[in-house]
Amino acid sequence: xxxxxxxxxxxxxxxxxxxxxxxxxxxxxxxxxxxxxxxxxxxxxxxxxxxxxxxxxxxxxxxxxxxxxxxxxxxxxxxxxxxxxxxxxxxxxxxxxxxxxxxxxxxxxxxxxxxxxxxxxxxxxxxxxxxxxxxxxxxxxxxxxxxxxxxxxxxxxxxxxxxxxxxxxxxxxxxxxxxxxxxxxxxxxxxxxxxxxxxxxxxxxxxxxxxxxxxxxxxxxxxxxxxxxxxxxxxxxxxxxxxxxxxxxxxxxxxxxxxxxxxxxxxxxxxxxxxxxxxxxxxxxxxxxxxxxxxxxxxxxxxxxxxxxxxxxxxxxxxxxxxxxxxxxxxxxxxxxxxxxxxxxxxxxxxxxxxxxxxxxxxxxxx
Amino acid sequence: xxxxxxxxxxxxxxxxxxxxxxxxxxxxxxxxxxxxxxxxxxxxxxxxxxxxxxxxxxxxxxxxxxxxxxxxxxxxxxxxxxxxxxxxxxxxxxxxxxxxxxxxxxxxxxxxxxxxxxxxxxxxxxxxxxxxxxxxxxxxxxxxxxxxxxxxxxxxxxxxxxxxxxxxxxxxxxxxxxxxxxxxxxxxxxxxxxxxxxxxxxxxxxxxxxxxxxxxxxxxxxxxxxxxxxxxxxxxxxxxxxxxxxxxxxxxxxxxxxxxxxxxxxxxxxxxxxxxxxxxxxxxxxxxxxxxxxxxxxxxxxxxxxxxxxxxxxxxxxxxxxxxxxxxxxxxxxxxxxxxxxxxxxxxxxxxxxxxxxxxxxxxxxxxxxxxxxxxxxxxxxxxxxxxxxxxxxx
Numbered sequence: 032x033x034x035x036x037x038x039x040x041x042x043x044x045x046x047x048x049x050x051x052x053x054x055x056x057x058x059x060x061x062x063x064x065x066x067x068x069x070x071x072x073x074x075x076x077x078x079x080x081x082x083x084x085x086x087x088x089x090x091x092x093x094x095x096x097x098x099x100x101x102x103x104x105x106x107x108x109x110x111x112x113x114x115x116x117x118x119x120x121x122x123x124x125x126x127x128x129x130x131x132x133x134x135x136x137x138x139x140x141x142x143x144x145x146x147x148x149x150x151x152x153x154x155x156x157x158x159x160x161x162x163x164x165x166x167x168x169x170x171x172x173x174x175x176x177x178x179x180x181x182x183x184x185x186x187x188x189x190x191x192x193x194x195x196x197x198x199x200x201x202x203x204x205x206x207x208x209x210x211x212x213x214x215x216x217x218x219x220x221x222x223x224x225x226x227x228x229x230x231x232x233x234x235x236x237x238x239x240x241x242x243x244x245x246x247x248x249x250x251x252x253x254x255x256x257x258x259x260x261x262x263x264x265x266x267x268x269x270x271x272x273x274x275x276x277x278x279x280x281x282x283x284x285x286x287x288x289x290x291x292x293x294x295x296x297x298x299x300x301x302x303x304x305x306x307x308x309x310x311x312x313x314x315x316x317x318x319x320x321x322x323x324x325x326x327x328x329x330x331x332x333x334x335x336x337x338x339x340x341x342x343x344x345x346x347x348x349x350x351x352x353x354x355x356x357x358x359x360x361x362x363x364x365x366x367x368x369x370x371x372x373x374x375x376x377x378x379x380x381x382x383x384x385x386x387x388x389x390x391x392x393x394x395x396x397x398x
Numbered sequence: 399x400x401x402x403x404x405x406x407x408x409x410x411x412x413x414x415x416x417x418x419x420x421x422x423x424x425x426x427x428x429x430x431x432x433x434x435x436x437x438x439x440x441x442x443x444x445x446x447x448x449x450x451x452x453x454x455x456x457x458x459x460x461x462x463x464x465x466x467x468x469x470x471x472x473x474x475x476x477x478x479x480x481x482x483x484x485x486x487x488x489x490x491x492x493x494x495x496x497x498x499x500x501x502x503x504x505x506x507x508x509x510x511x512x513x514x515x516x517x518x519x520x521x522x523x524x525x526x527x528x529x530x531x532x533x534x535x536x537x538x539x540x541x542x543x544x545x546x547x548x549x550x551x552x553x554x555x556x557x558x559x560x561x562x563x564x565x566x567x568x569x570x571x572x573x574x575x576x577x578x579x580x581x582x583x584x585x586x587x588x589x590x591x592x593x594x595x596x597x598x599x600x601x602x603x604x605x606x607x608x609x610x611x612x613x614x615x616x617x618x619x620x621x622x623x624x625x626x627x628x629x630x631x632x633x634x635x636x637x638x639x640x641x642x643x644x645x646x647x648x649x650x651x652x653x654x655x656x657x658x659x660x661x662x663x664x665x666x667x668x669x670x671x672x673x674x675x676x677x678x679x680x681x682x683x684x685x686x687x688x689x690x691x692x693x694x695x696x697x698x699x700x701x702x703x704x705x706x707x708x709x710x711x712x713x714x715x716x717x718x719x720x721x722x723x724x725x726x727x728x729x730x731x732x733x734x735x736x737x738x739x740x741x742x743x744x745x746x747x748x749x750x751x752x753x754x755x756x757x758x759x760x761x762x763x764x765x766x767x768x769x770x771x772x773x774x775x776x777x778x779x780x781x782x783x784x785x786x787x788x789x790x791x792x793x
Contacts (some may be wrong), residue, residue, distance in 0.1 A: 032407060032470050033400050034701040035709055041399060100399050271787045286790040288776070291783035298782055299719045306698035307691075313401055328691040381680075383687035387665050388677050 036104070036308070043097075044104040050081060051112030057077040057358050060113050064221035064361070069115040070151065075163060077147025084122050087250075088130055092138050094145035097336035103257040103312035107305070110261025113361055115149045116224035117186035122186075122297070123254045125152035125194050127247035127345035132201055132239035141192065141203060150191040155181035155228050163374040165242060170197045171232075171235070177202060177230040178210075183372070187213045187226035195235060198242060209233060222361065222370040242313045249326040252373040253311040256326075256333040259369050260308050263301040263333075263340040269359060270294060281327035284347070293343045300336035306334050324386045337366035401701070403474070410471045414478050417451050426485045431755075438564060441488035445519040448487065454517055455493045457646065462501055463517045469704050469759070472646035480650035491561060492516040492523035496569045496645060499639045503627040512567070512588070522566035524591070526556035526613055526635065534777045536571075537580045537633060541615060543587060545622065550574075550587060552595075552618040556769070562598045564610025565591050570615075572635050574629055577704075580685055584632035588624040605763045621680035629739055640773075646704070651724050652697040658761075659690055665753065666738050676738050685734045692727050699723060715785040718778040725768035725775065732762045770787075 034046065053075055063069045078084055087102050088094025102123070107163045109118060122145060129142040144150040159182055160167055170179040177195060187193060193211075204211060210233040218225040271294055274285030284290050308327040314322040341363040345352035352359055370376070403411065419499045429437045448454040450789040451465070458464025459473045467475065487493060500508055515521040532539035541554025551570055559568070568589045575583030589596070597616035600608035651731060663686060666677035676682045699720055707713050735758045736743040747756030769775045783789045 032703065033402050033705050033708075034698070035705040036399055062733055159604070181619065271789065274789060285783070286792050288780065288792045291787075291789050291792055292779040294789060295722075295779035296781035296789055298787060299722060302702075302716070302719055303695050303699055303723065306702050307695050309702070310694075310698045312399075313399055314669075317401075318604075325694075328694055330689075331691055332695060377684065380684045380687040380691070383691055384683040385692045387659075388666070388683060388686060 034306075036100075039141040040101060040104060043101055044108060047081075047083075047105050047108035047328070048111065050077075051108055051114060052232065054244045055112040055114055060115055060222060060358075060361065063115040067215070067224070068117075068119060068186065069117075069222050070186070070189045074116065075148060077153075078118060083118070084126075084148045085146030086122070088110070088126060088142060088146050092143045094142075098312075099253070100309065100312040102250070102254055103308050106254045106257035106263075107261040107308070110258030110291070110345060110365075111265045112223055113262065113365060114359075117153065117223075119155035119223070119251075119254065119258070120186040120190070121145055123150050123340055124247075124251045127250045128154060128194055128201060128244060129238070131244065131247040132241060134238075135194055137238055144191075151186065151189045152192055152194065152325045153184055153186045153190045154186070154194045156196045158180050161371075163372075163378060165196065165244065165248070168196065169225060170195070170199055171199050172197055172235060175234060175237070176210075176232045177204065177235045178232055179230055181228045181230075183216070183250060184213075184226045184228045184374075185223050187228050188215065190226065193228065195230070197357075199242045200242060201236055201238045201244065204230070204233055204235045208235075218368060219364045222365060223368060225368070227345050245323065249323055249371065250315055250328050253315060253326045255369050255373055256304070256311065256329040257346050259302065259333040259337040259366060260305045262366055262369075263297070263304060263337050266340050266344040266359060266362050267294070267301050267332045269298045270297065270347050273348055277349075277351075293347055297340045297343050300340050303332040304329070304336045311362060324383060327374075327379040327382045327386075330374065331376045331383065334370040334376040334379070338370060399735060404759055407468075407470055410467070411474050411478065414453065414475060417453065418478065418482055418484070421451065422482055422484060425537070430485070430516065430631040435563075436487060440517040440765065441485055444485045445487040445489055445493075449517050451518075453463055454487060455497060458566075459498065462497075462513050469646055469708050473649035473704055474698070476650035477653060480755075486735060489522050491525055492521070492567075493568060494525045494645070495525065495639050495642045497585075499569065499635060500588075500626065502638055503635050505557060508626065509625075518593045518653065520566050520583070520689065521566040522561055524561040524568045524611075526559055526561050526568050526570035526589075527728045528558045529555060530557055534774055536636070538586065538748060539569070539571060539573060539584070540586055541572045542576065543574050543620070545574070546619075548622050548696055550620045551614045552587065552589070552620055552626075554615050555716075556609070556613040556615075557601065559598075559611045559613050560629070562591075562613055563600065563608075566600075568613070571632050576633070578630065580606060581633045583630055584636070585629050586626040586632040586635040587620050588626055589615075589620050593618050593620065604766065605760060609719070610637070639666050645713070648700055648720055648724065652700070655693045655696070655724075655731060658735075658745065659686065659693060661737060661754070662686065662731075662735055665735075669738055669740075673739075682734075685737070689731050689734055692723075692730075695724050696720075696727060715781050718781045718786070719772075721773060722775050722778045724770075725765075728768050732758065732765045 063071055082095045085094035086097050086105055086332040090096045124147050129138055157163055191206055192304045196206055210230040214227045215224040274290055277284050277285050311325040311329040314325040344359050351357050429440050445454055448779045454462045454477050456467040500512055529539045543550040543552045570587045570589045571584055572587055573583050574585040581582035597614040597694055599612045601610045601612050602608050666682055667675050669676045671679050691743040737759055739753055743751050743758055746759050784791050
């Protein structure tokens with residue numbers, strides 16, 4: 032058993048870190064977050080060139096064919112750099128759904144261009160109830176048309192096509208389709224814009240009759256947790272650096288145990304989230320029977336931990352941590368958005384509870 | 399990354415499983431609740447039986463009676479032992495901490511003298527490290543040893559000594575040079591507990607039991623050949639012992655905790671709360687789920703740490719998060735048990751109304767010690783702050 036990264040995984044992680052560090056310096060993130068969509072075409076073509084837009088998809092559609100652990104590593108590094116724009120929406124979310132439920136013809140039509148970096152996309156899921164339980168959805172198609180509202184749709188304004196999850200199936204809607212209205216929400220996270228998408232008798236192409244998207248949702252949920260891990264790591268790094276250099280009472284504040292122990296807890300929370308995310312990636316890749324629970328464990332823990340790590344980081348920075356100029360709040364804002372997307376910690380704890388309390392056998396899969 | 403067991407790991411596990419299938423005692427249930435003084439011969443016999451199958455010290459090199467097991471195999475060993483609820487071994491400190499230290503730091507004569515009897519449980523070992531004035535600041539210990547001819551004269555006091563009451567031998571850290579810097583003047587001595595001047599007293603802890611002892615040394619004469627490692631190099635010898643303390647033994651914890659949470663879920667199903675079973679109460683469900691998830695994460699953290707040690711060859715200070723994690727999780731688990739059991743949670747063993755014979759009231763009190771023993775949570779956080787994150791030393 033080896034719960035560590037192999038050489039090619041280390042290489043992928045390392046090169047992703049270097050790539051994102053070069054492409055997403057703080058000044059660039061701040062420039063993009065002031066734009067309407069936080070999308071940059073030049074950056075997108077570089078992501079494509081790296082193979083990131085097709086990372087987990089089959090080679091026959093132009094993908095790279097890597098596994099879920101590799102996806103976790105890439106998302107961790109993109110989260111560390113606070114990559115702005117529609118990467119998660121297009122590749123992880125729309126791509127995974129297409130990969131899971133679309134016919135070969137539809138994959139060729141929609142997944143292929145995603146892999147090749149030619150299009151942006153997103154997925155419209157929750158409605159005004161903001162309930163991430165797919166059973167709560169009400170939108171239903173009628174004669175090949177959709178009517179209703181979807182909320183918290185990330186990056187909708189930059190999407191070339193939207194995937195819509197309805198009660199009676201999964202649909203594709205062209206961004207120029209009749210009756211489609213996209214309105215921005217004033218979200219906390221400035222680097223991943225959210226929208227309300229309204230459909231009124233909007234033509235939609237059915238991708239699949241199923242509305243069971245648990246597998247691609249699990250992949251997306253774990254990827255979001257991986258992104259949170261990257262954000263936590265960056266928050267920890269920035270904070271430790273500050274604690275070493277900032278002096279009060281003639282000493283670096285990192286010498287005081289009240290500060291040091293907060294940093295130690297940030298480390299514990301970050302590493303524990305990382306362990307949970309890597310395990311979830313592995314369980315998804317192996318189709319392990321505990322994969323869904325493993326994903327909930329990762330999302331539950333990372334959602335809470337990212338907030339706590341952010342709280343501690345800002346507190347240790349004192350007044351500096353409260354300024355706009357300091358980058359910590361950018362991570363803190365992303366963490367709040369990602370905390371609630373695909374179910375917050377409370378939501379996933381209830382999923383875990385159903386698995387361990389309501390099922391007769393308690394999951395005891397272990398080495 | 400591959401969490402499947404390798405062929406060698408599977409072979410190791412299967413060999414152990416088949417050995418356990420024909421050798422695991424069936425009457426441990428009857429013995430486990432008896433006072434340790436009564437069950438101790440039973441635990442000695444169990445250890446001897448294990449060693450007959452070469453299972454008592456799997457991590458030890460083959461030439462010393464072990465199996466040269468990899469860390470992952472050691473983890474498998476402890477998981478299997480927990481899975482079948484095997485009795486503990488009598489000489490657990492000798493096997494887990496002191497034996498490995500003697501193998502690493504001892505002379506050939508010392509190895510020949512002590513190792514076989516550690517394995518056979520013929521000689522039980524205890525450890526004299528902490529003192530009334532040296533807990534977290536272990537290097538500040540004051541028990542002194544003065545060279546007199548070819549022996550040392552030891553005077554001082556140790557506390558929190560497990561197995562002191564039954565120990566034949568003790569790994570004792572003493573100050574041999576009071577003029578040197580505090581880490582530099584220490585030496586490790588191997589002391590025969592029957593030496594004149596050694597007194598062992600039970601230390602009654604907040605649970606009411608006496609797991610630990612206080613040791614008093616008054617002019618105890620110890621032959622100079624009983625120095626382990628070099629004179630005045632005792633800090634390094636002691637630290638190598640403490641490294642083993644954070645080794646593979648923790649691999650069994652997730653199974654033990656899982657057994658607790660499984661039982662708690664059963665109790666929550668039959669315990670009424672606000673007119674329905676506690677297992678249907680949303681707040682209790684949230685807490686049970688959080689705890690179950692953290693038990694899994696504890697296991698993931700351990701597996702990652704073991705993999706890292708396997709890859710790099712040395713246990714890193716990251717091990718400190720394992721200690722903080724399990725000890726604080728165990729306290730949270732006991733707190734949830736108390737919330738589920740309500741007023742019944744306080745009933746102690748012996749009360750006919752106590753749930754699970756007082757298991758939970760005991761656990762609630764006993765786990766207070768978890769964040770103190772084997773390095774307090776504060777010391778662990780200092781270690782992470784300084785050695786992992788590179789923050790300046792705070793003391």
